[in-house]
Amino acid sequence: MSLPTVAIVGRPNVGKSTLFNRLVGKRIALVDDRPGVTRDRREGEGRLLDLEFRVMDTAGFEDHDPASLPGRMRAQTEAAVREADVALFLIDGREGLTPLDEEIARWLRSGKTPVVVAANKAEGSAGEAGRLEAFALGLGEPIAISAEHGEGLVDLFEVLRPHVEHEHFQTEAEEVEEGTGPLKMAIVGRPNAGKSTLVNKMLGEERMITGPEAGITRDSISLDWQWNEKAVRLVDTAGLRKRAKVEDKLEKLSAMDTRRAIDMAEVVVLLLDATRGLEAQDLRIADQVIEEGRALVIAINKWDVAEHASSLFNGVKAALEEGLSQLKGVPVLTVSAKTGKGIDQLLGAAFEVRDSWSKRIPTGELNRWFERAIEQNPPPAPGGKRIKLRYITQVKSRPPSFVVFGTRVDQLPTSYQRYLLNSMRRDLDLGPVPLRLTMRAPKNPFHNKG
Structure with a gap:
């Protein structure tokens, strides 16, 4: 399925290739202060937050004989705009409008391709005057960006989103990102909790050295195996102790190795010792x-x-609810590494x-939920000013x-953000996994005031 297309257009040397490189995430287009460095249409796969699209870097738009090299370059640019879902018209915010900018705007207005205008080289407020001038082009509200420094990308996301956001494409991306490879599972916990014994029982063979002495396992060991015809990549790790007790150099390396295993895992199983209950160090590892x-x-x-057993289980659950207040409902299961009881339930929960x-979550469904959540519990109005x-x-x-866009979001209380996260978990069936929520406001001082 083809991606939506963004064509970057503008006169020479306004920063089109710099923006192209930023959107595709690598230096593909040559960048130089001299005009005319880009001669052909250059294409790449661009990404801006959750938007994915094909981006075309075009030659500078100049008025020349069609048979000349600049004339042929202009023909390439015109073809790129005709093919695109949206044209991103770049001007130099510091220089302001030029007669050639106005000519390009007239040509863009005469076509059928939607156009968004961006004033580039607008670090800080350097391009604000040029941005305001660009209103005269008659192509809607211009935004201010700095392709070189990555400023204004949230505003760029907002103006491109209606033109390149396709639900069917996002669904395809969902399928790619869904975890269909081996389950990368790390087993962590305090020393002597029985991690290696559990791994041996899962594998049905003595792959790990075990014994009553704490600290036998020094390295994180990766093992590939199958559970109910599902692939699992299992990492058995050295025990994590309190930092104050980590004196031996080898044990320090083991603790570092465990942290790396957590970083590489998708699911982490924290193994507790039923004979010792839940200790403060367990909560630190979970955190x-x-x-x-x-x-x-x-x-x-x-x-x-x-x-x-019953009071122990209830005590552990209550302590987890209190100690892990940022994430409620983490699955708690009981196992016996010695007998193998509970291992199937553990792996089922991990998958x-x-x-x-x-x-x-598809964007449409997500925003329908968002509207309902705000309607049921509107954000507060600190100082009488509405968020x-x-x-x-x-x-x-x-x-x-997730990223939430709005005005005065820096004043949104943590309690309201927590309300959104809890509602999301409940209503969108996201379950007891960590969620990330970032608040963003447009940077343009005249953008949708109110």
Whole structure:
């Protein structure tokens, strides 16, 4: 399925190739202060937050004999604009409008391709005068950007979004991003919680050295295997102790290795020792997993020898609810690494939370939820000034990450952001996985005041 197309147009040396390089994420187009460096149409796959599109860098638009080289370059530019879903017309915000800018605007107005105008080289407020001048082009409200420094990209996202956001394309992207490869699962916990014994039981063979001495496992070991015809990449890690107790150099390296394993994992299983219950260090490990944005499952091991099992389980759940207040409802299961009981349930829960962790919500569904959530509980008005939340978009999955656009969002209380996250988990079936929520406001001082 073809991507929507953005054609960057403008007179020579306004920064078209610099913007092209920024959108495609690599230096493909040559950039130089001399005009005329770009001669052909150059294409690449661009990305801006969650928008994906084909971007075309065109030669500078000049008025020359069609048979000359500049004339042929202009013909290429005209063809690019005809093919595009939207033309991004770049002017130099510092220089302001020129007669050639006005000529290009007349040509763009005569065509059928939608046009958005951006005043480039507008670091800080350097291009504000040029941006305001560009209103005279009759092509709608111009935005201010700096292609070189990456400023104004949120505003660029806003103006391009209506032209290049296609639900059918995002659905295709969802399928690509959904976790269909091996489940990357790290097993972490305090020393001697039974991690290696659990791995051996899962594999059905003695792959790990085990014993009563804490700290036998020094390295993170990656193992590929199958569970119910599903691929699993299992990482058994060295135990994490309190930093104050990590004195031995080898143990320091093991702790670093465990942190790397968490970073590489999709799902992290925190293994507790039923004979010792939940300790402060367990909560610190769990907090680290959540901070790293990984999906978390808690497994209480040695359940076959646990005393007062029911009160122990309820106590662990209550302590987790209190100690992990930022993420409610983390799955808690009981296992016995020695007998193998509970291992199937543990793996089933791990695959389930990975599905939630990899989930993408279609933009339409997400914004319908957003409108309902705001209607049910409008944002506050600090100092009598209304905070207006305009729309939300998912910028990535694994973990699901969202950006909310609006005005005065810097004054939105943390409690309201927490309300949005909790509603999202409940209404969009995102489950107990870390979510990321960022607030963004347009930078243009005259943008949609009110």
